[in-house]
Amino acid sequence: MLSLENLQKTYPPTGDGETPPPALVDLSLEIAQGEFFTLLGPSGCGKSTTLQCIAGLEHPTSGRITMDGRTVFCSDANIAVPPNRRGLGMVFQSYAIWPHLTVFENVAFPLRYGPGGTARGDVRARVLAALERVGLQDFADRPAPYLSGGQQQRVALARSLVNEPSIILLDEPLSNLDAKLRDSMRVELRDLVKSLGITTIYVTHDQTEALSMSDRIALLNKGRLVQLGTPDEIYKRPNSAFAAEFVGRSNILKGRLAERGADGIGLVDLSFGRVACPVPENQSVGAQVELMIRPHGVRAENGEAAAASRFRSTIRRISFVGEFLDMEAELGDETIRIFASPYSGFREGDAAWLEFPQDRCVLLAERA
Amino acid sequence: MAHADTLAPGPARTFGRPTTATIMSLVLLALMTALVIAPLILLFRTSLTPAGELPFSTDVYTLDNYREALGNPRLPILIGNTLTYAFGSVTIGVTLAFAIAWLVERTDIGFKRSIRTMMFSWMAVPPIVMAFGWILLGNPGNGIINVILRSLFAMKGAPVSIYSMWAMVLITGFAIVPTAFTMIAGLLRNMDPQLESAGSVHGARPFSVFRRVTLPLLVPGLLSVGILLFMAMVQAFDLPLVIGLTARVPVLSTQIYLLAHSDVSRPDYSLTATFGTFFLVLALILILVYFRAVRLGERFRVVTGKAFRPNLKPLGGWHRLATAGVGFYFLVMMLPFLVLLWTSFLPFYSVPSMEALSRLTLENYQAVFSETRIVRALVNTILLVLASSTIVMVLSVMIAWISVRSKTRLGRLLEVISFAPMAIPPVVLAIAILLIYLRTPLYGTIGLIILAHVTAYIAFGTRTMNAALLQIHKELENAAFVCGAGWFTMLRRVIFPLLLPHILNGWLWVAGHSARDITFPLFLITTTNVVAASELYILWNTPEIPTAAALAVVLVSGLLCLVVPVQIFAARLGTERRKP
Ligand SMILES: Nc1ncnc2c1ncn2[C@@H]1O[C@H](COP(=O)(O)OP(=O)(O)OP(=O)(O)O)[C@@H](O)[C@H]1O
Ligand SMILES: [Mg+2]
Numbered sequence: 001m002l003s004l005e006n007l008q009k010t011y012p013p014t015g016d017g018e019t020p021p022p023a024l025v026d027l028s029l030e031i032a033q034g035e036f037f038t039l040l041g042p043s044g045c046g047k048s049t050t051l052q053c054i055a056g057l058e059h060p061t062s063g064r065i066t067m068d069g070r071t072v073f074c075s076d077a078n079i080a081v082p083p084n085r086r087g088l089g090m091v092f093q094s095y096a097i098w099p100h101l102t103v104f105e106n107v108a109f110p111l112r113y114g115p116g117g118t119a120r121g122d123v124r125a126r127v128l129a130a131l132e133r134v135g136l137q138d139f140a141d142r143p144a145p146y147l148s149g150g151q152q153q154r155v156a157l158a159r160s161l162v163n164e165p166s167i168i169l170l171d172e173p174l175s176n177l178d179a180k181l182r183d184s185m186r187v188e189l190r191d192l193v194k195s196l197g198i199t200t201i202y203v204t205h206d207q208t209e210a211l212s213m214s215d216r217i218a219l220l221n222k223g224r225l226v227q228l229g230t231p232d233e234i235y236k237r238p239n240s241a242f243a244a245e246f247v248g249r250s251n252i253l254k255g256r257l258a259e260r261g262a263d264g265i266g267l268v269d270l271s272f273g274r275v276a277c278p279v280p281e282n283q284s285v286g287a288q289v290e291l292m293i294r295p296h297g298v299r300a301e302n303g304e305a306a307a308a309s310r311f312r313s314t315i316r317r318i319s320f321v322g323e324f325l326d327m328e329a330e331l332g333d334e335t336i337r338i339f340a341s342p343y344s345g346f347r348e349g350d351a352a353w354l355e356f357p358q359d360r361c362v363l364l365a366e367r368a
Numbered sequence: 369m370a371h372a373d374t375l376a377p378g379p380a381r382t383f384g385r386p387t388t389a390t391i392m393s394l395v396l397l398a399l400m401t402a403l404v405i406a407p408l409i410l411l412f413r414t415s416l417t418p419a420g421e422l423p424f425s426t427d428v429y430t431l432d433n434y435r436e437a438l439g440n441p442r443l444p445i446l447i448g449n450t451l452t453y454a455f456g457s458v459t460i461g462v463t464l465a466f467a468i469a470w471l472v473e474r475t476d477i478g479f480k481r482s483i484r485t486m487m488f489s490w491m492a493v494p495p496i497v498m499a500f501g502w503i504l505l506g507n508p509g510n511g512i513i514n515v516i517l518r519s520l521f522a523m524k525g526a527p528v529s530i531y532s533m534w535a536m537v538l539i540t541g542f543a544i545v546p547t548a549f550t551m552i553a554g555l556l557r558n559m560d561p562q563l564e565s566a567g568s569v570h571g572a573r574p575f576s577v578f579r580r581v582t583l584p585l586l587v588p589g590l591l592s593v594g595i596l597l598f599m600a601m602v603q604a605f606d607l608p609l610v611i612g613l614t615a616r617v618p619v620l621s622t623q624i625y626l627l628a629h630s631d632v633s634r635p636d637y638s639l640t641a642t643f644g645t646f647f648l649v650l651a652l653i654l655i656l657v658y659f660r661a662v663r664l665g666e667r668f669r670v671v672t673g674k675a676f677r678p679n680l681k682p683l684g685g686w687h688r689l690a691t692a693g694v695g696f697y698f699l700v701m702m703l704p705f706l707v708l709l710w711t712s713f714l715p716f717y718s719v720p721s722m723e724a725l726s727r728l729t730l731e732n733y734q735a736v737f738s739e740t741r742i743v744r745a746l747v748n749t750i751l752l753v754l755a756s757s758t759i760v761m762v763l764s765v766m767i768a769w770i771s772v773r774s775k776t777r778l779g780r781l782l783e784v785i786s787f788a789p790m791a792i793p794p795v796v797l798a799i800a801i802l803l804i805y806l807r808t809p810l811y812g813t814i815g816l817i818i819l820a821h822v823t824a825y826i827a828f829g830t831r832t833m834n835a836a837l838l839q840i841h842k843e844l845e846n847a848a849f850v851c852g853a854g855w856f857t858m859l860r861r862v863i864f865p866l867l868l869p870h871i872l873n874g875w876l877w878v879a880g881h882s883a884r885d886i887t888f889p890l891f892l893i894t895t896t897n898v899v900a901a902s903e904l905y906i907l908w909n910t911p912e913i914p915t916a917a918a919l920a921v922v923l924v925s926g927l928l929c930l931v932v933p934v935q936i937f938a939a940r941l942g943t944e945r946r947k948p
Contacts, residue, residue, distance in 0.1 A: 012775060057846050059383050073383065080383035083849040096847035100865040113861060114852025159851065169850075 001033040001199050002054070002167060007063035009049055009223070023049045024060065025223045031199060031216075036190060038202045040210040041220035042246065047203040048093070050220075051169050054201060055090055056083035067167060085115065089160030089168035089198075093175065095152045097144045103155055104140040107131060110163045130162040133192065150181050157189070167199045174209060186213055207247045211235060219243055235294075240365050244292045251298070251336050252364070253291045260285055265358060272311055272332025277361035290364040295339040297360035300329070300352045302345070310355045318348050329354065388855035393770045393778045396763070400785045403823045407800030408648070408792070414641035414803055422637065424807070433642040442618075447650070450619040453537060453608065454601035460541025462594050465548030468694055473556040476680045477690050484553075486698060488935060490546035491877070492927035493705065494884030494901060497920045499610040500908060501704020502539050504711060506530035512707065515719050531615035540607050542700060544597055551596075555589040588661065595658045603651060603793035605887045610905075620647050621795040621887075628799060628891065637803060644796040655791040705924070712917035732918035742919060744896075745903035748814045749883060749923075752899055753930075756821035757878035761871050763822070764829030765863060771830070772837045773845070783830070790827040797824060798891035812894035820888040825878045832877075836870035837863075872938035876931055883927055 009024035023046045031037045039047045052058040054065060056072065059080055065073040072081040098106055107127045111118040118126065131137045134154040139147070147155065153173055160168055173189070174182045190213045193200045204210055210217050211231040219227045219234060227234060227243045238244035241252055253270050257279065260266040266279035268291050277291055313331035320326075324339040329352055336354065340346060414422075416429045437443060471477045472484065505512050508526030517527045529535065559582075605621040612622055624647065627640040683690055711717050713728045736742050764786075771783035789797065801820050810816045844866065848858040864871065889902035898906070900923045907916035 055846075055850055057849065075383060078383055082387055083846070084852045084854055086850075087852070088850055090847070090850040092843040092847055094841055094843050096841065096843035098844060098847075098862060098866070100868075109848070109853070109861070110851035113848075113857045116852075159847075163852070 001035070001068060002029075002031040002201070003064075003066050004029045004050070004054070005064040005066075007050070007053060007060045007065070009046070009053065009058070009060045021222070022061075023223050024053070027063075027220075027223070027225055029218055029225070029228070031201065034194075034197050034199055036193065036200045036202065036213060036215045038204060038210045038214035038217045039220060040204060040207065040217050040247070041226075043205060045220045046223040047205070047220060048171055049223075051090075051171055051201065051203050054167075055088055055169055056081060056086050087115070087163070087165055089163065089165040091153070091156045091160050091168070091170045091173045093171045093173075095156040095173075095176070097147070097152050097155050099143075099145045101144055102140070103131070103136065103142050103144060103147070106144055106155055107159045107162050110159065114163060126162055127158075130158040133161065134158045149176050149178075150185070153177065153185070157192075161192075161196070161198075164196075165198065167201065168193060170200065170202045172204055173202075175204070175206070182209075189213070211247070219246065221246075236360075237362055238292065238364070241290060241292070244362070244364060249295050249337060250292050251295065251334075253293075253334055255289055255291055257283055257285050257287050257289050257363075266363075268361075268363070270332070271334055275356045275361060276358040277356075277363055278358065279363055283363065292362045292364050293356055293360055295326075295337040296324075297357065298336060298338045299355040299357060300327070300338050300340050300344070300346070301355075302350070302352065310353050313352050313354050315346055315348055315350050315352050318346060327352075389770060389774060390778070392766060392855070393774065393776075393782055396767055396770065397778065397782050397785070399763075400767075400782065400826070403819070403826075404785055404788050404792075407797065407804050407823075410804045411641050411644055411648075411796065411800040414637055415645045417638050419636055419638050422803075422806075433638045436639065437642045437646065442623075443646075446618060446620050446623055449533070449617055450602055450621075450650075452533065453540070453612075453617070453619055454598050454604075456534075456537035457540035457544060457601050458594055458597045460538065461544035461548050461597060462552070462590065464541070464697065465545045465552050466590065468545070468697065469549050469552040469556055471683075471690050471694065473553055474681055475683050475690070477683060477687065477694070479691070479694075483694060485932075487546045487549045489928060489931055490701070491880040492931045493924055494606075494886075494920075495540075495543050496606045496610055496884070496886055496901060496904060497708065497924060498543055498704050499539065499607050500904075500916065500920065501706075501708045502530055502535075503611070504707045504717070504913075505704060506535065510717075510719060512719055530611060533615065533617050536607060536611050536615065536617065539611070540601065540604070542697075543607070544601070545697070545701075548593060548597060551593045552590065555586060555593070559585060592658065592661045595654065595661050599651065599654045599658060599790075602654065603647075603795070605795055606884075609886070609890075610908075620650070621793060624795045624799060625891070628802070637799075640799055641803070644793075644799050647793050648791075648796050651791050651793050651796075708917045708920050711914055712921045714914050717913045732914045733922070735915050736918050736922055741898065742903055742915075745898045745900050746922070748897060749900040751814055752817055752821065753879045753883045755818045756825065756882045757875045759818070759822050760825050760829040760878045761833075761875050763826060764833045764874065765859065765867065765871065767826075767830045768833035768837050769859065769863060772834055773842065783834075786830045787827050789824055790831075792824075794824055794885070794887040795891070798888050801888075802891055811892070812896050814897045814899070816892055817888050817897060817899065820892065821878075821882045821885065824885075824888070825881060829874055829878065832870060832874045833867065836867050840866055869938045869942035872934055872941070876934050876938075880927060880931060883923065 005028050007024050007027040008022060010022045011020050013019050027046075027050065029037075039050055041047055049058060053060050053073070059073065060075065062075040063073070064071065064075070067086070071077070071079055072086055073079060098109075101109070104127055107130055108123050111123045111126060128137060128140065131140060134157050136151065136154050136158065139151065144152070144155065153176070156173070170189075174185055177185060186209060202209075202213065211234070214231055216228065216230055217234050218225055221242055227239050229237070234243065234247055238247065238250075244250040244252060255268045255270040255275075258267045258269045258274065260279050260283075264278055264281075265276055266283075266285075267274050268277050268289060270291065275291065283289065311331055313329040313336065315327055315329050316335070317328045318325055320342065322342070325342055325344065325346060327338045327340060327346060329336045329338055331354060338352075338354070346352060415433055416431070417426050418428055418430050418432065421428070468483070472480050503511070506514070506528055508514060508529045508531065511526075511528070511530065513528055514526050517523055530539075603621060604619075605625070608617070608619045608622045609625065612619060613626075618626070620643065624640055624643050627643060628635045628637065710720055712732050713730070714724065715727055715729055715731060718724045718727075736746075767782055767786050771779045771786075773779075798820065801816070801823070805811045805816055810819070840863070845858055845862055848862045853861065884901060886901045886905055889897070889899045890905065893902055900919060904916055904919050904923070907913075907919060
């Protein structure tokens with residue numbers, strides 16, 4: 001449906017003549033019809049740049065972009081379709097609601113001035129239908145500055161959907177809303193685009209949004225694709241320390257790969273003992289490695305019981321968060337972060353027996 | 369990162385077919401080059417032709433004109449006069465404007481709104497009209513001030529004379545106060561009063577705070593306002609022409625006019641062009657100084673964009689004195705206009721008296737509206753004002769968009785070329801335009817003056833539109849593109865309406881200056897393209913003083929009817945847009 005092939009982007013030097021580091025490095029993505037696809041990454045990692053390249057508002061330095069089989073950008077063939085001919089919908093980070101127009105006029109803009117041309121009578125019907133879809137049918141004649149943040153966001157959404165585009169681009173659409181509204185808009189937004197069957201490219205730096213809304217996530221860092229996968233894969237099988245730390249919280253423990261079994265399970269020597277963990281093919285025995293486990297993944301118990309990977313630790317600090325207990329336990333040279341059930345009854349200074357289930361342990365790629 | 373070196377950006381590449389914006393920037397670049405650069409090249413070429421020849425009819429190059437101009441013993445005097453005049457008037461103007469702006473922005477003085485409105489409306493009074501008023505007030509013969517002084521103190525001769533360097537400096541100084549006021553009030557408004565409060569909290573007395581905190585913070589801003597006005601005054605032509613020539617105080621601009629419009633011999637265009645080149649170099653030096661000062665100012669920038677709570681000093685006992693002072697300033701400004709108003713109702717000029725009252729007549733106004741030549745001048749003025757201000761603003765919005773948004777070399781070049789007229793003195797531009805169009809059918813039409821005004825005011829237009837555009841979020845435009853709009857649709861439906869308050873203010877400024885300017889109308893004058901300002905000058909020198917006075921009153925009233933409503937409309941539009 002939408003494919004990006006080897007996109008490179010370097011912005012021209014700024015005022016003082018210094019060449020900035022590239023904003024995108026060899027980025028390739030393949031996005032399927034109707035997919036809710038999220039670009040996730042820290043500030044400045046190139047998410048907006050990718051979106052702008054798809055929209056045609058910026059051109060990559062090199063690479064190729066195709067939509068529905070139509071090449072809209074190709075540096076080799078010297079093709080660059082301007083943004084107004086790409087037939088996309090887009091919600092901007094600032095919403096970009098035109099303050100000199102009413103809600104109705106804002107939403108009618110793509111129909112009136114876009115390609116194709118819509119009959120006068122149709123415009124009214126389609127704008128009202130779009131406004132109804134986002135629940136703003138009563139606000140049609142209101143001047144745009146007299147809207148709340150959430151309403152502006154809905155107007156932007158209605159405007160991007162009114163032309164029934166096959167792809168819609170969303171640049172951090174929820175980042176300007178308060179926490180409550182954000183929660184409800186997440187579900188609403190996903191349901192809306194899913195019900196219309198539109199391919200959605202969603203940009204965010206908020207991991208909760210990414211995990212809860214997406215079919216697939218592309219995790220970016222410094223213009224490079226770090227990991228691509230479903231939310232479940234990204235959360236449970238991060239492929240690098242960066243991915244582990246950026247999405248969710250994690251314990252990263254240094255160690256040495258001691259041996260590898262035929263079933264792909266190996267044993268890792270950590271400062272406090274030996275833990276079993278799946279090992280990738282190319283990892284050589286004896287190498288320094290990093291083992292990752294989520295605070296939720298660690299099993300902690302008060303009582304003593306024999307198990308393969310079970311270690312005695314001392315609880316140093318507990319804070320009661322409500323949904324869970326946030327604990328730090330001392331184990332050998334390491335401090336392990338554990339999220340336990342609020343009903344489990346641990347206390348500071350207690351001993352806790354920790355277990356690292358092997359399917360929850362991940363061996364990370366070496367840091368670059 | 370072996371990868372990195374393959375990513376080194378080459379020269380910025382553009383992909384695909386050229387966009388509308390690229391094509392338009394080429395078109396605009398060609399237009400601006402034809403308007404700005406071509407006349408200057410011809411000017412330079414003319415300065416190298418032998419005396420009495422026109423550049424098209426010869427291919428001889430000679431430095432004779434430069435030798436003659438440099439050998440002329442009057443050159444140092446001319447430059448000296450020019451600098452003295454500019455320095456004196458700017459010093460007076462900026463000092464007065466600073467005092468009034470400080471009172472309005474920083475103290476609890478009354479009538480703030482009226483003061484601001486009066487200052488803005490002053491744009492409707494052409495300097496040449498003021499000059500005529502002052503001549504009626506202060507000429508050595510029957511100037512009203514002299515008549516009064518003579519009768520009160522039984523003095524002989526002329527106690528005061530308008531025809532002197534100091535009078536010219538004083539009048540110009542007063543006349544530039546409104547312009548300086550607008551700029552300085554902006555500076556004061558953008559300065560965070562907390563910076564001053566911090567000074568007093570830490571124990572400084574009010575005067576020390578003013579001297580150690582306020583002034584140093586304002587100096588860079590004031591300096592750049594001062595240099596900008598200095599540049600304008602070095603180039604000034606109208607007051608030096610009307611007052612300075614009689615006073616025998618020639619400056620560079622009037623000298624060039626005399627060379628081009630000699631009564632005794634054929635105009636010597638080569639020598640004129642040579643003086644023009646000198647003048648251009650002087651102006652260029654000043655503009656470089658201006659840029660340095662502005663860059664210096666950036667370091668001190670205390671404009672944070674926050675809305676400050678106005679921190680107004682109570683004037684206490686000084687309140688009355690301050691109000692009286694400001695009132696006196698406006699009275700002085702009104703005087704010349706009142707005299708012209710009086711004169712416009714008289715069959716022949718006479719000093720106000722009971723006896724003269726009986727002679728009041730409307731004849732002069734009848735003449736203004738019935739004499740073919742004057743009516744044509746009025747029609748021409750309306751055409752000129754509407755066309756030049758509209759063309760300037762339309763071009764400015766497009767040029768500003770290209771130079772602000774597209775970061776290509778083309779955009780930079782366009783920005784520089786459209787800013788260049790700032791450094792070209794109007795008389796020099798007028799001579800250059802005269803030389804290039806003298807042999808074309810455009811010469812003698814009002815179209816040529818429109819073209820000249822577009823060239824002269826495009827720098828102002830693009831600069832203000834640049835600043836306004838920077839405040840508009842780029843995504844508002846990108847949204848229009850993504851919605852399927854082309855470049856022109858985006859400009860028409862998004863940029864124009866969003867910038868409308870700024871565009872209207874810029875339009876007014878250009879309209880006001882186009883109406884008051886006499887430089888281009890006088891240099892390019894023929895019988896067919898007379899406008900109100902040049903007609904005024906002709907009537908005055910005929911002399912038909914009462915008719916001239918009536919025409920001046922008509923011109924000023926007409927401009928007021930344009931300036932005040934449009935300004936109020938623009939201001940209201942501006943506040944409506946802001947979120948409640
Ligand atoms: N117009 C521009 N000119 C020059 N550099 C730019 C421009 N836009 C972005 N950059 C640079 O490119 C890099 C990627 O920026 P981008 O806007 O894509 O980040 P982002 O992932 O969207 O970040 P955020 O979450 O803060 O919006 C940054 O280092 C940024 O400074
Ligand atoms: Mg961004």
